[in-house]
Amino acid sequence: MDDKLMLMIPGPTPVPESALRALAKHPIGHRSSDFIPIVAEVTENLKWLHQTKSDVLVLTASGTGAMEAGIVNFLSPGDRVLVGCNGKFGERWAEVCEAYNLNVEKITADWGKALDPEQFREKLEADKDKQIKAVIITHSETSTGVLNDLEAINRHVKNHEKALIIVDAVTSLGAVNVPMDAWGIDVIASGSQKAYMIPPGLGFVAVSPKAWEAYKTAKLPRYYLDLGKYRKDAAKNSTPFTPAVNMYFALQETLRMMKKEGLENLFARHQRLMKGTRAAVKALGMSLFAADEVASPAITAVAPIQIEADKIRSLMKKRFDIALADGQDHLKGKIFRIGHLGFVSERDILSALAALESVLLELGCNNFTPGVGVTAAARIFAQPSQN
Template sequence: MLPDQHILRIPGPSPIPPSVERAMAQPMIGHRGQETKDLLATIRPRLKPVFGTEQEVMIVTGSGTSGLETAVVNTVEPGDEVLVVVTGAFGDRFAKICEAYQIRTHRMEVEWGSAATPEDVKQFLETHSGIKAVFATYCETSTGILNPIRDIAKVVQDTSDALVIVDGVSCVGGVQTRMDDWGIDVLVTGSQKALMLPAGLTFISVSDRAWQVIDSNKQPRFYLDLRKYRDSLEKNATPFTPGLSLLFGLDQVLNLFEEEGLENVYNRHGLMMKMTRQAFRALDIPLLTSDDAASPTVTAVKPEDFAAEDLRKAVKQSFNLSIAGGQQHLQGKIFRIGHMGYCSPADVLQIIGSIEIGLQQIGKNVDLGAGTRAAQQVYLEESR
């Protein structure tokens, strides 16, 4: 194995582009100096298209979970009744955070590997009045599904006064996201997935409607108090010391987005998803999710006649290729490939080609090259 080569294809953290690495290596600056104000002034307007919003996108130094907790503690109070749509481990986490704060939490449990349906959400809200917020996951990292957030947001608004609060951690920046148009009230994402940065920043944007709730919310909060971030951001500042090297990197990530064009970024992710899915179809290895529910950022595969963990070990040992296993009750039953952020169709060919070898190594007799060929055909058709 080639020392120093790590082919990182888990669904986040994702690889860092070289120019972002270089940007992050800039000398440190003071977080109250003019340099930081200038940096934030540059970043602020350019984050908005990534969220599809005219609102400010606030930046909290913390991992994705701190962003989810920020969404909870700013919008609901003990005793409030909420619905959490649980389609996997990260929907479960949203619910656990609500429960930790004594929120009256209804879980809508959806079978892992399937997406939630707007109809079920509608039906729930029609039979439960007084729901203050509906929490949902956009891309469920643990299963590779993409929930129909646009349609869910619509039924919530049509049926109730509940806020629509969305975890977009593992897809925002990789898939089309129109927070304002779709009626999302709070949208959260993290730095280490489609945003191509190390973990350490979480991004949150809030609708006018949600700000009214936040401003009157009595839930004790300090570091995660969004009002502080809003007031600071107006002055191109953060309330607490920000992860400055990640902000250096973010500035360059936004350059890369602008160079490629966001539509092209989304198309690339869709293409990589299709290449990956067609490859496993050609190899006759079942996918966990349906085409309709599949996320452009992560693909989960559910083998029937070999152990997912054996394959993960084989490609790790032969190529230092890291793919992810399953979480919670899917542990050992699936493997997951991250194709997000700094990942190209040529990288997908490398992943598939290496996995075909890994399959052969663990005794799963596959038609070598058949998955690669299927992925190549998708590339040629889509780029025609």
């Protein structure tokens, strides 16, 4: 059957009907008076989502554009930065920093493991003359399904006092608690095709007062990504360049939905989706790539044992039109990743798991009793929600 694609990848994520309808509207002029209240509402709700009174600026860019803006606005050539690398997107941070000739010191962990906050503490405490200008990490490492301990790493950055903390929250914002002001996070980058529940195309950068201080002396080149321009225009509920106006319409809808659901419920829902998925994977006798203690509520990476990951993914697509994600870089073909982020419900997880069981049977996998995966998830979902 055509036109029944189910996206179970960690972005782009499914888009709700109200947002699709908003995308289909006729565009309006971004300098028209009609656009002003939309920008005003979206800005207000973005602050709510980031739990901040500071600026959250919207770029017409993907998440990587938001990451790059998070570097070029606050740093200068040669600045010493600590970059957490335990997956594809931590490596991307390092690549962006190297492209701008920063003095990059990587703090690494194996893919599938979390960054060790102690390693950050040691480097930061040893930096007596305050040469470290920023600590840069990925919160939810999408390539492996690991959630790094942002709160603990950030605590060490706060003790250093000078360094900024710059965070890729592309697959954590809206799925996990990231209280920007309460924790004192300086820069948060995210992208529309994740928990925001709209297609790819918008990048978001939240900026603390401390980061704006750094902006004044930062010397890296910037033009389109100069956040000062966006801040100035945001004060008038406007944007410096032509924004993706229809994406604003859609974002207005989904932010309203998120607000209606409430932050606590959003986080609780993602927790339940993660727990249900992980319980099923275990019951099916497959390996989870990340340990329970460091699992990301946005995505579960699975290392199948009996059957090749690619065979599972391609049969899931062919038989059920369910898209699962491949591994990235050296994990290509070795793992598959189930996205459970954004507009995803328990029903979606149960359907995907039932399809997965069917595919495993078709591929001749004989190490599980049919139904155990779905049952394991159903047992999680049968528990009363905490909220």
